[in-house]
Amino acid sequence: MAEPKPMSLRDRRRLETRELLVAAAIDSFSVKGFHATSIDDITDQAGTSRATFYAYFDTKDAVLAAVVERMWVEVEDIYAQFGALTDWSASSIGAWLTRFVRAWQMTAARNRVAAEASSAELAKDLPDRYRQLVKIVRSQHQLWAHFTDREADARASMLVLLLQEVLTHHFFEDPEADADLMVQYLTSAARDLLRAQRT
Template sequence: MAFDPVPRSGGAKLAQHKKKGRLTHQLLLDVAETLFLDRGYEATTVVDIVQASGLSRVTFYANFASKHAVLRELAVNVWDNSATSYAEFAKLPDWSEASIGKWLDWVLDRFTRHLRIIEVLMATLHDDLISQNELRKKRNIAALMGAPERWGHLSAGEAERRALLLILQLETAFMEWCAGRWKIDRASLIRTMTNVWLATLRAPNRAER
């Protein structure tokens, strides 16, 4: 049995409908994030999100099962951005001071943009974050080590341990600095972090005992 081809106009309408759906979904996420930051997660209601976005409750629930589902998707987006940052490290042309310093400066910009929502997520999704911590670690290590040939001077175990150490140092240091709890200037922070990364990446492997 032959089927009539879908008219081009129908395909275009479907594509337009999907695009509108993605924009609506993103609008709800953006509005919810703004409200969570301004009012706090607990004080924000679905009605608040609906009214601020100019959409209906029906539209909201067509996209999200609950307010908590919105928060979880915001968390996924933040963790995806984190993994992307480490994947970009694997694409660096070399492990020179200039390359690593430029990458760290770029990562710090991303931390600065996401700091407030990260703090909301850490306070509100504490149990979820703990349960997913190991998965996040493995994912970020794999992303950072995306160019395995550069880690060849280290044993597999040592390479993974150093990768995790660098990630934990970076996230802790940048969170402290962005939150204003580490009183040093940006240039000094990047310079020190660059030196730490260079030393950790270049140090020769020692026999494991």
């Protein structure tokens, strides 16, 4: 298999500029909210011009779409860490959930603004996005072998829905709640979902 062609300096600079604009948009949205943020706010934060902004994005909505896409890439990366677990012990799941909660803490302001600004778009994509997360969660096939495929899909779906709902509620509605206690409860709930029922 041929080695991938290295990125040219020009392409690297274009990617860096685009990333700079997305990061500036995230910062501006987090502070002012999406609707109150202007394109000038984004370009001032990025240290670029409006012409540079329009070379990469047609509208403020387009940069919001890039922010939302980044959110999903980060979420998929976190669930991929779950999919890579070699066991479902309390310590393994608890350590993974602790990393998940920390990631949410770092991005909560951005996620809230992006979710509020693009709620219709997010809702439209949610079923496909969740199916992708379920597939990622199930990537360590041998750990799911004690379930039928249908049951494994159902349990992986419940796990994803549980975590997304609880973490969204915690960081958007009740950020002062005890995060360590939440991790403890979620670890227990996850282990129950992943344990085969013996009759």
